[in-house]
Amino acid sequence: MSKLKPAVNSADHHQGNVNATITLVEYGDFECPHCRRAHPFVKRLLQERSKELHFVFRNFPLNEIHPHAYVSAVFAEAAGKQGKFWEMHDLIFENQDRLNSNFLLSLAEGLGLDLIQFAKDSKSEDVQNKIEKDFESGIRSGVNGTPTFFLNGSPVLTYDETYESLLDAVQLETEMKQH
Amino acid sequence: MAPEFDLFMTPDQKINSVELKGKPVILAFYPADWSPVCGDQMTLYNETLKLFRKFNAQLIGISVDSKWCHMAFSENRNLHFPLLSDFEPKGAVSKLYGCYNETNGESERAIFVIDEQAIIQWSYLSPDDINPGADGILDALEKLPNLK
Numbered sequence: 076m077s078k079l080k081p082a083v084n085s086a087d088h089h090q091g092n093v094n095a096t097i098t099l100v101e102y103g104d105f106e107c108p109h110c111r112r113a114h115p116f117v118k119r120l121l122q123e124r125s126k127e128l129h130f131v132f133r134n135f136p137l138n139e140i141h142p143h144a145y146v147s148a149v150f151a152e153a154a155g156k157q158g159k160f161w162e163m164h165d166l167i168f169e170n171q172d173r174l175n176s177n178f179l180l181s182l183a184e185g186l187g188l189d190l191i192q193f194a195k196d197s198k199s200e201d202v203q204n205k206i207e208k209d210f211e212s213g214i215r216s217g218v219n220g221t222p223t224f225f226l227n228g229s230p231v232l233t234y235d236e237t238y239e240s241l242l243d244a245v246q247l248e249t250e251m252k253q254h
Numbered sequence: 255m256a257p258e259f260d261l262f263m264t265p266d267q268k269i270n271s272v273e274l275k276g277k278p279v280i281l282a283f284y285p286a287d288w289s290p291v292c293g294d295q296m297t298l299y300n301e302t303l304k305l306f307r308k309f310n311a312q313l314i315g316i317s318v319d320s321k322w323c324h325m326a327f328s329e330n331r332n333l334h335f336p337l338l339s340d341f342e343p344k345g346a347v348s349k350l351y352g353c354y355n356e357t358n359g360e361s362e363r364a365i366f367v368i369d370e371q372a373i374i375q376w377s378y379l380s381p382d383d384i385n386p387g388a389d390g391i392l393d394a395l396e397k398l399p400n401l402k
Contacts, residue, residue: 077387136301137297137301139297139301139334140332210301214305214388214389214392215389217389218387219294219298219385219386219387219388220298220385
């Protein structure tokens, strides 16, 4: 698998310590059950390794097999326009079995978003382009399914859908950085 | 030159490779409909069609499964590109491209990028259990000499 292309940049949604030595990137699909499984692992890592870790999420919706993946990505990006990307990201994963447009809209309401602006942003080229660019960057980086993780630009090939495998990969990268 | 072929893509419709001249073609041989890795690979390529189209490229999947099996698989996965049936004589086209596994009687996981003049410009053989992704295909399409 290739290296991450392009590298993490200002267009990305960031979480954690931006000055951290370790950057974890996830290519994810909001309706993918494997991404749902990985979601609490990433949250736990961010809690336990808050000083060392910087996390970025890029959209990789597989629309043809997950009919709500794209609209979920649009809603998360539109929420991001009002500074609530991560809140929406978390809510979508936590309610993955209930995804439809009405339910997603209720999440936007629950977050206290300006719904008129939200509707405009949902239809904007800017949001669509962000999702398309995320997807293309995933393809260019050799992503072949979701979730795919990259640590400091290199693919994590050892993730086996356990927290420990993700933690071990981060730990290994941390040790390499220290030597 | 890319070997020619004439195979069923639906129960009553064939594709002849001569008809494909004039545009780049991505031929993706794979072992079997319904197998987990093949399913993931075809699903990924289905989503990548929009990027392939930027190069005016036609994606075609090929395996030794029957045309009826392809039809069910394609409908199940919502695929928007043809799957060709290298069924009778079994694996004949896969053999022409040097990617037929005689031991298990399936095509290997091999990709060919063919230019507008039907010349193979890039190929890649992936292990059966690895989904090769689409980055290599896009890189190859970008390097096609006849790209207008």
